[in-house]
Amino acid sequence: MTNEFVLEAITREFPESVLHVSEPYGMLTLEIKKEDLKKVVHHLRDSSLEINFLTDVCGIHYPQDPEKELGVIYHLHNMKENFRIRLKSFTKKEGAEFETLTDLYAAANWMERETFDFYGIRFSGHPDLRVILNMEDLGYHPMLKEYRLEDGTREDKNDKMFGR
Structure with a gap:
């Protein structure tokens, strides 16, 4: 199974859903419309592609892009063919919500909670859906790039050293 074969299969079935395609380090990476994401994942799992293992779900924050500020990244795997694919989908920060994949992959439960x-x-x-790693009364989401990484009184370090 090749990246080209899988991409052609997805774009044939969902011609309007794929917004961007790339292959960093050889891994097929697709940006999918938020409203079509679950349908695409369901097709990948139940079609002849047999991409039936959810490796990872994680979030991402791009504060410089208000239209695509928050995103979810899914890493999926076909164990028989050893084929991996990455799906990304983005939304605005206000009311950021995606459909759960727990009915397709039980492993999504804790990863979505995280x-x-x-x-x-x-x-x-x-x-x-509830807090599992932070304290319930924390009051904020620590991975959002809204908070300084270092103490503002320090002169030996600044956020530029951390990619900001």
Whole structure:
């Protein structure tokens, strides 16, 4: 199974859903419309592509882009062919919500909870969406790039050293 084959299969089935395609380090990476993401993942799992293992779900924050400020990244794997694919989908920060994948992959349960915990992204239909790693009364989502990384009184370090 090749990147070209999988891309052609996805674009044939969902011609309007793929917004951007890239292959960093050889891994097929697709940006998918938020409203079509679950349909695409469902197709990948149940079609002849047999991409049936959810490796990872994580969030991402791009504060410089208000239209695509928060995103969710899914890493999926076909174990038989050893084929991996990365799917990304983005939304505005206000009311950031995606459909849960827990009904497709049981492993999504804790990974979606972690993404909610650290980024504040909600997953509609999730069976138990609550904080799992931070304290419940923390009051903020620590992975959002809204907070300084270092003490402002320090002169030996600044946020530029951390890629900001």
